[in-house]
Amino acid sequence: MSKVGAVIRREFIERVRRRSFWVMAMLGPVFFAAIFLAPLWFARGGGLKRIAVVDRTTTGFGLAVAVGLESTRGIFVVRRILGGPGVEDSLAREVGARHIDGFLLVSDSLFETGAVEYRASNVSSLEDIALLRQSLGRVAENARLERAGVNPGVVARAQVPVTLRTNKITRGRVTGESAGQSFALAYFMMVTLYIALLLYGVQVMGSVIDEKTSRVVEVLVSSIRPFQLLLGKVLGVGAVSLLQFLIWGVAASALIGRRAVLEGQLTDRGQDVGQVFQLPHVSLATGVVFIAFFLGGFALYSAMFAAVAAISSTEQEARQTQTPVTVLIMLAFFSSFATLANPESRLALALSLVPFTSPIAMPARWAAGNVSGIDVAISFALLMLGTVAVTWVAARIYRVGILMTGKRPSIRELVRWVRA
């Protein structure tokens, strides 16, 4: 129908013309990159502690400590000082003047009971402290082994750690995807779905409230059925969201295409990037599931947002009234973490079948676990049913509400509108 087409076109063109759309298009990839890459970037730098070792040992063990720490990446031993009166105070002053980051008070007790003290301007970095403790532990361990007449090299060989490589099997095939990648992909999809559902649902709400407050709606519904108007709106905003995803998708694939370069630039400690974060592979099927559930969820939630706008008289009022809908989306998002933790659990199964949570939970489960095509189809069918039912109710509220002004209707009035 050409009138619905006109509504779709208006929603689409007016939105894509806005500067905010392009800001989102540009910022989206930056934002997502930031979410995932920031930890890498922040992990870089730091480290490299300049510390002094105060040797109070009677056995010269302090020297072994200094040498041992020296070989630890990220720790730089400035000097070793023999303990004596006033040494601690003068070192404390050096810390104050930022010449050194801190100093270690090593006594015989390190060797015997493992007790050692570190004084520094910053003792709250768990990572640094852990590193220091680990290194000291190794030095002490080696010293004790040597005293017991054991060759530390033998022990080291005996302790070569197990490297467990994870490889996900999806629908009977080995995907070459690690646990980290599955998790990252599922997490990424959840965040994106959550933000997109809110973002575009609220846009439908804004569009309805705009027509209502400007009273344009009165002219519109004399020419087009309220349901057609609502349909055109949802499809128009939906098309905008698809364009947005397309732009993001292209940006993301460009990003993933240069993963090696990116990973190299973002880490400089030679650490295994894969352990921090792995850019996931996105298959076509995953893309289809993502888009299908997004569109289903968008239709479901935007119908509710439209109803919210229809019963509100101003934008402020709509923002208050929308709370139940936004809470529902938040619930879907946060409960979907359960599917990340265990994609096979009953809870994950339930969440991925219930229409209100499935738009986020199902794609997450799909990415994180081994979900059959049948499961996805059933979930999607339920989502469609739910969307039709919710849209039916919402459209009836919308139909009456858009012509209302003044007081917000009570629940009882809403029920009457729906039954009418």
Added chain:
Amino acid sequence: MPDPIVLLDHVTKRFAGHIAVDDLSLTVPRGVIYGLLGPNGAGKTTTIRMILDILQPDSGTVRLFGEPGGGRAHAERIGYLPEERGLYRKMRVLDVLVFLGEMKGVDRRRARERAGEWLERLGLADWRLRRVDELSKGMQQKVQFISTILHDPALVVLDEAFAGLDPVNAQGMKDTVLELRGKGATILFSTHIMEQAEKLCEQLCIIARGRKLVDGTLNDIKRTHGGQHLVVGFDGSTGTAAQVFADPRLVRQLVASGARLSRFELQEASLHKIFIDLVGPVRGDARADEDRP
């Protein structure tokens, strides 16, 4: 007799707690300017909304152009200017007009042409690419009026069309209404300002509290409801006047008194007076929520 353009047959509309329109029947013939008059809260807007298919009557029927189907089915032939005006504030003037034209079934290119012509004609050509909210209120009203008639409707429905217009714009709208009427369009407009109705309408219906009080041609209504009044104008002191009016043989006396007569005419009551007589004093509880569906 050709089918009437609008035919309301015993139409009733109830809202929670009150009857907005009560068993209303009216006929708007082709090619007339028809006034729907009534005080605030009389049910004018509700009646218009039922004609336009925005609301459905609880009972009774609405028939347009002598054909089945509600107002929406005939949207291509109806132009509607609602009481509460408004346009998409963030859209460009031309885009708004094209979109609203499309809603009325005009194709995009044609809508663009027509909008351009009208903007030119009403002196808004330079504003076509500006956003609506950059326009003054008067200009916005012009734009909205263009959107009402862009598709050359056979029936133009104007709800309180002249409310809030400055005299220049009001005159401009009146001229356009008369021009449309000259081209064969039927105009249905509601107002609570009788002077306007008296100047413009040929037929009218007065409603109050949802009920019809009277309808027919302006002349008939004046004849049957207004009574007649004699206006006499002459020179002379007020004492002379008192003397003259005290005597039943008025005219003879007038002539005999030697007064220089300047005016002697039979005058009908104004529509305003008829309206007040029929509707009665303004009720304190005139419903403000007339537009509540």
